[in-house]
Amino acid sequence: MMAGLIFVFSLAALLQFFVSYCRSLITASARRALSPDVQDVIGIKQAATGDDFERVMQFLHLCPERREDRNGIQAIGAYFRLLGVLRKTIGVVVPALRAWTESERSNCAYFAAVALDRRIAYSRDMLAEQMTA
Amino acid sequence: MPGPLEYGIWILGALFEAGVVVCTLLRGPFRRYFTLSLYMLTSFLVNVGRYLVLARNGNNPLASDYIYFYYYSDAILTMCMFFALMGLYAIVFEELGAALYVRVFAMLMLIGTTLFSYAVVQQSESKMLTHYIVEIQQNLYFVGLVLTYLLWAAVLKLRETRVRVIQIVLSLGVYFSVGAAANALHNAYPNLRFIWEYVPPVAGMLLPVAWIYAFMRFDEDARLAPSRLAVVPR
Numbered sequence: 001m002m003a004g005l006i007f008v009f010s011l012a013a014l015l016q017f018f019v020s021y022c023r024s025l026i027t028a029s030a031r032r033a034l035s036p037d038v039q040d041v042i043g044i045k046q047a048a049t050g051d052d053f054e055r056v057m058q059f060l061h062l063c064p065e066r067r068e069d070r071n072g073i074q075a076i077g078a079y080f081r082l083l084g085v086l087r088k089t090i091g092v093v094v095p096a097l098r099a100w101t102e103s104e105r106s107n108c109a110y111f112a113a114v115a116l117d118r119r120i121a122y123s124r125d126m127l128a129e130q131m132t133a
Numbered sequence: 134m135p136g137p138l139e140y141g142i143w144i145l146g147a148l149f150e151a152g153v154v155v156c157t158l159l160r161g162p163f164r165r166y167f168t169l170s171l172y173m174l175t176s177f178l179v180n181v182g183r184y185l186v187l188a189r190n191g192n193n194p195l196a197s198d199y200i201y202f203y204y205y206s207d208a209i210l211t212m213c214m215f216f217a218l219m220g221l222y223a224i225v226f227e228e229l230g231a232a233l234y235v236r237v238f239a240m241l242m243l244i245g246t247t248l249f250s251y252a253v254v255q256q257s258e259s260k261m262l263t264h265y266i267v268e269i270q271q272n273l274y275f276v277g278l279v280l281t282y283l284l285w286a287a288v289l290k291l292r293e294t295r296v297r298v299i300q301i302v303l304s305l306g307v308y309f310s311v312g313a314a315a316n317a318l319h320n321a322y323p324n325l326r327f328i329w330e331y332v333p334p335v336a337g338m339l340l341p342v343a344w345i346y347a348f349m350r351f352d353e354d355a356r357l358a359p360s361r362l363a364v365v366p367r
Contacts, residue, residue, distance in 0.1 A: 007314050007317040009278075016306075
């Protein structure tokens, strides 16, 4: 009985902490503007949509990895999938939740675009270093 | 005998724990986050100790020496984690000057949990020491989760804006939630070995990764509005 209660409470808390942690990662990158080059490549001018996420992730996987952002990207990928499940299940009957998941999915896409921007800048710096060496 | 996957998670986890200490030393906040660094250092040393005990017992994780060392060291580590949590409380409440009250409260919770776990096992027929250890672990993780939840509520209420503190608190919340859920499952269904054998070590490996990220990626001055992080909008 006690173990069951602890299990249920822990799962609920886990969900809340995980969502807040992912939002803290997203919010920290939300203030950063995308460079014009990245805007042209991924076709996001001002606001991203949830549907852009997979496409931006494909670009992201083409760039050399940066160790610093790998775990953040994986966490946001898991968060994006969780939002997708919520949107297709509870979101069908609760329109407010559907709107919220859509807004969160677009934030995830913007986070991925900022990560792509950083990776491209990192690759350029590496190339410039090699050219000068 | 642990397989390559178990060893991989174990070694990576220990390296990341050492990495947190190195990061706090390199980036400067070692003194400010002393209790967190101390916990990570203790955890790294415990992992080395566990490896030595395991090797001395022919890599047999079912050897009684290793089992006792494992569970006792884990209980000690959970208590060290309480000190880390108290350090975080002190940081969040430093401007209110209420850190001392919070520390006393956390200490009382720790002692109360230990006594409660002992009383629960004392009433059972088996009265096994290992049962007591599993019971106390479940309860310590749960109390840790409740304390982290209260800390998160305080962060939201006090409008704590430091990104580093926020990310450390949230990752700690994820760690305690996973630990409490896994230990509750262990207590209720001892046969579900794959859950409590793999999930807590993976969560234990991800916690130092999240802390390294928080220390390396953000300065102490980096800020964000905590109201934007609440699941229920404020």
